[in-house]
Structures are given as structure tokens and as C-alpha cells.
Amino acid sequence: MTAKIITVTSGKGGVGKTTTVANIxxxxxLEGKKVVCIDGDIGLRNLDVILGLENRIVYDLVDIVEGxxxxxxxxxxxxxxxxxxxxxxxxxxxxxxxxPSDMIRLCDELKPEVDFILIDSxxxxxxxxxxxxxPADQILIVTNPExxxxxxxxxxxxxxxxxxxxxxxxxxxxLNPSMVRRGDMLSxxxxxxxLRIDVxxxxxxxxxxxxxxxxxTPLALDGKTKAGQAFRNISRRLNGEQVPFLxxxxxxxxxxxxxxx
Amino acid sequence: MNLFERLIGKKSAKNxxxxxxxxxxxxRIDLTPLAIEALKDDxxxxxSRHIDIDPANVKIEIETEGRSQRxxxxxxxxxxxRRRTG
Numbered sequence: 167m168t169a170k171i172i173t174v175t176s177g178k179g180g181v182g183k184t185t186t187v188a189n190i191x192x193x194x195x196l197e198g199k200k201v202v203c204i205d206g207d208i209g210l211r212n213l214d215v216i217l218g219l220e221n222r223i224v225y226d227l228v229d230i231v232e233g234x235x236x237x238x239x240x241x242x243x244x245x246x247x248x249x250x251x252x253x254x255x256x257x258x259x260x261x262x263x264x265x266p267s268d269m270i271r272l273c274d275e276l277k278p279e280v281d282f283i284l285i286d287s288x289x290x291x292x293x294x295x296x297x298x299x300x301p302a303d304q305i306l307i308v309t310n311p312e313x314x315x316x317x318x319x320x321x322x323x324x325x326x327x328x329x330x331x332x333x334x335x336x337x338x339x340x341l342n343p344s345m346v347r348r349g350d351m352l353s354x355x356x357x358x359x360x361l362r363i364d365v366x367x368x369x370x371x372x373x374x375x376x377x378x379x380x381x382x383t384p385l386a387l388d389g390k391t392k393a394g395q396a397f398r399n400i401s402r403r404l405n406g407e408q409v410p411f412l413x414x415x416x417x418x419x420x421x422x423x424x425x426x427x
Numbered sequence: 428m429n430l431f432e433r434l435i436g437k438k439s440a441k442n443x444x445x446x447x448x449x450x451x452x453x454x455r456i457d458l459t460p461l462a463i464e465a466l467k468d469d470x471x472x473x474x475s476r477h478i479d480i481d482p483a484n485v486k487i488e489i490e491t492e493g494r495s496q497r498x499x500x501x502x503x504x505x506x507x508x509r510r511r512t513g
Contacts, residue, residue, distance in 0.1 A: 312443075313443055313446065313447060316447055317447065317450055317451065317454065320451050320454060320455070321454060323494070324454075324455060327494070345440075346440070348438070349438030349439070349440050349441065350438060350439045350440055351440050352440050352443055352444060352447075353440070356440065356443075356444050359444075360444065360447050360448065360451060361494075362493050362494045363494070
């Protein structure tokens with residue numbers, strides 16, 4: 167096996183990077199792929215809680231880098247999905263404890279053993295971002311259809327271009343189809359028009375994302391919600407399948423009355 | 428959205444897109460509108476030394492094509508008949 171290394175980044179904070187990493191990782195593991203996800207946000211770790219694995223952390227990324235444990239020991243296996251592992255970020259330590267070359271070395275070590283390595287980048291364009299993109303084969307930019315998120319996404323795309331990275335792909339998260347219909351939210355076409363990078367997924371705004379994070383069970387674990395389906399579709403596209411985008415304009419009678427299923 | 432915008436049917440998404448288009452151009456080239464004005468003045472001065480142009484109608488614009496920008500200058504020439512010396 168030679169893993170494909172995918173980094174999820176955004177520039178702006180709070181657009182859904184961690185949710186995206188958790189759900190794509192789960193969806194890939196459901197398809198039988200062996201997946202390791204790495205939380206690159208040192209000092210502000212969150213991927214553990216979104217995955218519901220926060221109680222099982224013993225060692226973290228900084229412990230691996232500083233040689234206090236073997237890589238294996240810091241990999242938490244998800245009991246629901248035996249092929250999914252998490253390497254959590256350290257919580258209260260020096261942000262400079264990890265360097266881009268540390269990340270490359272860690273990924274090189276994991277590469278022969280897994281199919282996918284997903285890295286959750288912190289917001290911003292500093293050290294943690296640099297660490298997260300250093301080993302990446304493919305970069306996914308998460309944005310929301312909103313002024314500041316699109317602007318920051320454009321900055322990050324520019325930085326990646328300047329760095330000579332492969333062109334990133336775009337995930338448009340929290341799209342509200344009825345606001346788009348009213349002309350009060352940028353559409354997928356608008357965002358594409360502005361950023362001009364390949365769109366790999368559109369996730370509709372969905373209350374279930376909050377419910378899922380409350381429970382620590384990512385939506386993609388069951389395919390019943392629109393957002394969960396959208397994440398599953400992204401994982402299939404990452405596997406090279408051609409999957410059409412969800413039809414977000416279709417409203418059934420339950421959606422019209424705001425019924426949550 | 429105020430009442431006027433509601434009446435003329437201007438939607439906020441359209442507004443967002445237009446504003447972002449401008450913001451992104453300036454972010455990408457790292458040049459403020461003022462700096463572009465200064466560039467325009469320099470350009471007019473330089474070209475005027477060689478050829479007679481109409482400075483009032485010079486247009487400098489940044490055009491976007493995909494993710495790349497180009498500076499497009501439209502410089503009308505004055506059609507003065509060629510002066511003969513001697």
C-alpha cells in the first residue's frame with residue numbers, strides 16, 4: 167500500500183475543516199480503506215471530539231515527534247470502524263514543537279501501511295498550516311458561501327500556487343439551498359466563478375452536523391442525512407469514482423415543513 | 428436589505444459576488460486602487476515622451492482569466508497630422 171495524503175485546509179476558521187476530515191475519514195473507512203487521520207491543530211485539538219474518541223487519548227502527535235512513544239502507540243483505533251485511526255494533536259504545548267519535516271517523516275512512515283492519510287490543518291497560514299500541507303499529495307480547501315470564507319480561501323489557494331503544490335480542490339460547506347434560490351447566498355457557480363478551482367463537493371447546511379458532533383458520531387456513519395451523503399460522495403470521488411452532485415434543489419414535502427428526519 | 432433594494436430587486440448574493448470580485452483582484456495582485464492610479468500616471472508620462480496620446484481617455488484595467496490576472500491598457504492616440512520639418 168502507498169497511502170494518498172490529503173490535507174484539508176481553509177484559511178478562515180470555523181468553516182468545517184474538522185467536520186470534513188472526520189466525515190471523509192469515516193466514509194473512506196466504510197468503503198474498506200485503511201485510514202489514518204492526523205489532527206494538525208496543536209494547542210486546539212478537536213478532531214478527537216468530533217470522532218468521539220476523546221476519552222481514549224494516551225499519546226499525541228508531539229509525543230511521536232519527540233520520541234516519547236512509537237507511532238503505533240499514538241494511533242487510536244476507532245472501535246466502530248477497525249480500519250480508522252486517529253493521531254490526536256497535543257493540547258497545551260509549544261506550537262513550534264512540530265516542523266514540516268517532522269510531518270513528512272511521520273507520513274513516510276505511515277505510507278506503506280495505509281490507504282489514506284488525512285491531515286486536519288489549523289486555520290490561518292502559519293506554522294500549523296505549513297506543517298499540514300508539507301506532506302500533502304492532494305489539498306482540499308473548505309469554504310462557506312460567504313464573503314470572508316471565500317476571500318481567505320483565495321489567499322490560501324494563492325499561497326499553494328506560489329509553493330508549487332498541485333492545484334487544490336474545493337469543498338463548499340454549509341450551502342443553504344433556499345437562500346441560494348432567494349438570491350441571498352452565493353451559489354456553487356458563483357463560488358467557482360470567483361475561485362476557479364475544481365469543486366469536489368458541496369455540503370448542504372444541516373442541523374444534524376451539530377447533533378452528530380454532540381454525540382461524537384460523524385454523520386457519514388449512516389447515510390440518512392443529506393450532509394452525510396454529500397461527505398460519502400466526496401470520499402467516492404477521492405477514490406476516483408465519477409459521482410454526480412446531490413440535487414439540493416429538490417424539496418420534498420417534509421423538507422418544506424421543516425421536518426427533520 | 429433596505430426598501431429601495433427590495434423594490435429594485437437587488438439580491439444580496441449579487442452584491443457579495445461583485446464585492447468579492449474586486450477584493451480578490453486586489454488581494455491577488457497586492458496592488459491598491461491608488462497604486463494603480465500612480466502606475467497609470469507613470470505610464471502616461473512614459474508613453475507621452477514617444478508618442479502623442481490622449482491622457483484623459485487612457486484606461487487601465489485588471490482583467491481576470493481563470494486564476495490569472497492581466498493588466499490591460501487602452502491608450503488612445505491623437506491623430507495629429509505628421510509634422511514636416513523644413
